[in-house]
Amino acid sequence: MARPETDPKTPLAQRLRELRRQHGDPQRGELAGKLGISVTAVATYERGEREPAASVLAAYADVFGVNLNWLLTGEGEMFADPAKAPARAMPSIDPALFRQVGRLVTRVHKEEGIKLPPDAVLDEQAEAYNALLARAEDPADAAELHSLLPWLEARLRRKLQTAAAEPGTGKRQA
Known part of the structure; x- marks a missing residue:
């Protein structure tokens, strides 16, 4: 059974968690596999206990198309590569x-x-x-x-x- 998530300690940790959720992985597993790091590492980054190395940040940018400026500062658009942004659900007609x-x-x-x-x-x-x-x-x-x-x-x-x-x-x- 997965442990409940704690609130992130840093703005970077909060943005890392937001990015994971944008990609539909509430349990971190798929994200870790795509980045080539452990689920534990993802968890420590998202809690703000440790900052990811430059190579991990580069992997986030490469795999998910995230804008590194947004990831590091919160400024600008979340995705530098819109083609890698998760598809937004189209509203259905009532x-x-x-x-x-x-x-x-x-x-x-x-x-x-x-x-x-x-x-x-x-x-x-x-x-x-x-x-x-x-x-x-x-x-x-x-x-x-x-x-x-x-x-x-x-x-x-x-x-x-x-x-x-x-x-x-x-x-x-x-």
Whole structure:
């Protein structure tokens, strides 16, 4: 059974631990293997009991693409080589919210007297959904997203009214 981790004693130790977790190894084993050092060595570095040698820091940079400036000082981006950065999970579409946005898009277009072909409705729905996510401080917070629906409706109405007034936009009233 693994022992619980203690708080790191140094900022470097904290960043080493953060890097390991970014790479999805909460138990240090995979990281140690990739670096060619022992699990015990990783643990002492991450607790701040010992600082890694330059060759170990170079291995961190080589294997994980970590920015050594960030690792040593905390300044700059974590990864010097974005290709080696762990992939971030893409947020999944909330089907209920996506349908709600689609109904809002359809209703507002109808109320504004604008008829769109089915493919264009889907494009408008996707654009509106993405705008909603971009506006949210926390796109994973369903309550926040629902609270932004009135903003989305007002934004869509303004967009349609502006487009209807401009010739050549294709958003003429039906």
